Amino acid sequence: LIFAAILAISSMVILSTLVNLLTAFLTFLSMIGYAFIYTVYLKRTTPHNIVLGGAAGATPPLLGWCAMTGTVTIEAILLFVI
Secondary structure, eight states: OHHHHHHHHHHHHHIIIIIOHHHHHHHHHHHHIIIIIIIIIIHHHOTTHHHHHHHHHTHHHHHHHHHHHSSOOHHHHHHHHO
16 A cells, blocks of 8 residues: 555656646546545446446546647547547
């Protein structure tokens, strides 16, 4: 748990200083969504957890787009929903 916290904090510092704040914010939402909403809540309560929790796994293309352009456009959203 301590190692995971160190990695999460380090990634937020690196993304916010070297990339942009929007990418850091979206990464933070993705980490919270995976660690708490999907892992703690959805896995235990619904058989549809893979479909609903898939958003956390679909964020890397969105984050990459956002890191390169600094915006979230319709193209980035399409990459997310594929």
